[in-house]
Amino acid sequence: MKPTEDRGARLPESRGVKLPRAERADIGLLLEGTFPYVYGGVSSWVYQIIRAFPELTFAIAFLGSRAEDYGGLKYELPPNVVHLETHFLHEKQPPPVLHARDGDAQAFATIERAHRYFRTPHAHRADIAQVGELLGELSAGGRLSESDQLYSRRGWRFITESYRAFCSDPSFVDYFWTVRTMHAPIWRLTRIADTFIPVRAYHSVSTGYAGFLGTLLRRRSGRPLILSEHGIYTKERKIDLFQAQWIAEHHGAFGGEASDGSYFRQMWIRFFEALGQLCYDAADPIVALFEANRQRQIADGAAAERTRSIPNGIDVARYAPLRARRGQAVPPVLCLIGRVVPIKDIKTFIRAMRVVANRMPQAQGWIVGPEDEDAAYGAECRSLVQGLDLGGQVRFLGFRQMQDILHQVGVVVLSSISEALPLAVLEGFAAGVPAVCTDVGSCRELVYGAERADGAGRALGVAGRIVGIADPQALAAAALELLNDSAQWQAASAAAIRRVERFYTQQRMVAAYRDIYQAALAANGD
Numbered sequence: 457m458k459p460t461e462d463r464g465a466r467l468p469e470s471r472g473v474k475l476p477r478a479e480r481a482d483i484g485l486l487l488e489g490t491f492p493y494v495y496g497g498v499s500s501w502v503y504q505i506i507r508a509f510p511e512l513t514f515a516i517a518f519l520g521s522r523a524e525d526y527g528g529l530k531y532e533l534p535p536n537v538v539h540l541e542t543h544f545l546h547e548k549q550p551p552p553v554l555h556a557r558d559g560d561a562q563a564f565a566t567i568e569r570a571h572r573y574f575r576t577p578h579a580h581r582a583d584i585a586q587v588g589e590l591l592g593e594l595s596a597g598g599r600l601s602e603s604d605q606l607y608s609r610r611g612w613r614f615i616t617e618s619y620r621a622f623c624s625d626p627s628f629v630d631y632f633w634t635v636r637t638m639h640a641p642i643w644r645l646t647r648i649a650d651t652f653i654p655v656r657a658y659h660s661v662s663t664g665y666a667g668f669l670g671t672l673l674r675r676r677s678g679r680p681l682i683l684s685e686h687g688i689y690t691k692e693r694k695i696d697l698f699q700a701q702w703i704a705e706h707h708g709a710f711g712g713e714a715s716d717g718s719y720f721r722q723m724w725i726r727f728f729e730a731l732g733q734l735c736y737d738a739a740d741p742i743v744a745l746f747e748a749n750r751q752r753q754i755a756d757g758a759a760a761e762r763t764r765s766i767p768n769g770i771d772v773a774r775y776a777p778l779r780a781r782r783g784q785a786v787p788p789v790l791c792l793i794g795r796v797v798p799i800k801d802i803k804t805f806i807r808a809m810r811v812v813a814n815r816m817p818q819a820q821g822w823i824v825g826p827e828d829e830d831a832a833y834g835a836e837c838r839s840l841v842q843g844l845d846l847g848g849q850v851r852f853l854g855f856r857q858m859q860d861i862l863h864q865v866g867v868v869v870l871s872s873i874s875e876a877l878p879l880a881v882l883e884g885f886a887a888g889v890p891a892v893c894t895d896v897g898s899c900r901e902l903v904y905g906a907e908r909a910d911g912a913g914r915a916l917g918v919a920g921r922i923v924g925i926a927d928p929q930a931l932a933a934a935a936l937e938l939l940n941d942s943a944q945w946q947a948a949s950a951a952a953i954r955r956v957e958r959f960y961t962q963q964r965m966v967a968a969y970r971d972i973y974q975a976a977l978a979a980n981g982d
C-alpha cells in the first residue's frame with residue numbers, strides 16, 4: 457500500500473483534485489466508503505486487486521456519505537485507474553421544481569407489490585418480478601420520478617396508508633422523514649447509473665448502496681455483476697443501527713414523548729436487507745472470504761450455486777525478510793492494526809493494556825491506524841488512555857507501513873466486534889508474528905486452521921490465541937501467555953508462517969480473480 461504524498465488534497469474536483477476521466481473501461485469498481493479515500497483492509501485489498509491486473513483498465517464509482525467526512529486521496533491511483541467519480545449520498549440537494557401531479561397509477565401499483573415483497577420476502581417471493589419492473593421504472597424516462605414518489609398525490613396516499621397499516625410507532629412525522637431519508641440515496645444512485653461510463657463488467661465490493669448501484673447497472677446494460685463481500689454488509693449495518701443515536705433523536709422533537717425507536721431501526725434493517733437481496737439476485741459470482749460467510753450469504757438469499765469462497769492473500773515475500781530483523785527475545789509489544797473506530801473496539805485493547813502493564817511494566821501497546829474516520833471516538837480512546845494512566849505504555853502511531861513496524865512487534869492484537877478475514881493478521885503471520893484475536897469472522901480459522909478434508913488446516917499448528925468479544929482480562933492473559941513463554945511464542949510464530957504460506961498467498965487469490973474476470977469479460981463475447 458502506498459498512500460499519496462499530497463496531504464493537502466481534498467475532494468471532489470471542485471475542491472482542487474483532478475480526477476481521471478475516460479469514455480470506457482474494462483472493469484467498473486463500485487466502492488462504498490473505501491478506496492481511495494479511506495485507509496483500511498478493504499481499501500488495501502482493492503488497491504491490491506487493481507495493481508494485480510495492469511492489463512485491465514478500471515473505472516471507479518466512489519460512494520460516500522458527505523464530502524466533509526473525507527480528506528484527500530489516501531492512495532496513489534495506479535495508472536490503470538482511468539476513471540474516478542465521487543458521489544456523496546447524504547449531502548443536501550436543491551429541491552426539485554414542484555407542480556401539482558397525481559402520479560402514475562401503474563407505477564404506484566408496482567411500488568405497492570414490490571414493497572409487499574420487501575416486507576416479507578419469503579411469503580411474497582412471487583412479487584420479486586415486480587421489484588425488477590420497479591427498477592426499470594426508476595431509469596431516466598421511466599414512469600416513476602423522484603417528484604412523483606415524494607410529492608404526488610398518489611405518493612402522499614401511499615405513505616399515509618402504509619403508516620396506518622404497518623407503523624407501530626405513534627409519530628407520523630418520524631415515519632415520514634425516515635421514509636424520505638431512506639429513498640433519497642436511491643434516486644441519487646439512479647442518476648449515477650444513468651451517467652456511469654460503459655464498462656465490460658461491474659465489480660461491487662459490498663451489497664448496500666454500491667451493490668444496489670451494481671444491480672441497476674447490471675439490469676440496464678446486461679453486463680455481468682461480480683460481488684465480493686469482505687464482511688456481510690447487512691450484519692455490519694445492523695451493528696451500526698443498534699448503536700446509532702440519530703434514529704431515536706427524532707423522537708420528541710415536536711413535544712411528544714421519546715420512544716426507543718425500535719420500529720425505525722427495524723425499518724432501516726429491512727431496507728438494507730432488501731438492497732442485499734436485490735444484489736444477490738443480480739450478481740454472479742457472489743464471493744465470500746471464508747466458508748461461514750458464504751453460508752451466511754446463502755441464508756440471506758444468495759443462490760448457493762453462484763457462491764464461492766476466495767480468501768484474502770498477501771505478498772508473503774514482502775514481509776518474510778522482517779523475520780530475520782527480529783532479535784532473539786520476544787518483543788514486549790502488543791500492536792493493534794486498524795482504524796480507530798467503534799467496530800474495532802479499541803477501548804477493550806486499551807483496558808487490556810492496563811492489565812498487561814500491571815504484570816509486565818515494560819510492555820508497550822501500539823495502535824496503528826488512522827483516527828480521522830471517527831474523531832469523537834478517537835478522542836474518547838485517548839481520554840481512556842489518560843484515565844487509566846497508560847500514557848507511557850499506549851501509543852497512537854497513526855498510519856504506518858507494516859514493513860517498518862512488524863519486526864518490532866511481539867503480538868498482533870485484534871479486538872474487533874466484527875471482522876471478515878483481516879489482512880493485518882495475515883501480514884503479521886508473514887512476518888512471523890502470532891495473533892491474539894476476538895472470535896469474529898475467520899479469525900478462528902486463521903489461528904487454529906480450517907477444517908479441511910485433507911486435514912492440512914489444523915495440522916499446521918496454533919498461530920496464537922482466540923478470546924471472547926469485549927473481554928480485556930482474557931485478551932491480556934492470552935497476550936501475556938505468549939509474551940512470557942518463548943517456546944510457545946516460537947511455536948505460534950512457526951505455525952503462523954506455515955499457514956499464510958500454504959493458504960493465504962497473493963498468488964492464490966489473484967489466480968482465482970483472474971478466472972472470474974476472464975469469465976465475466978467473455979460473457980458478452982468480449
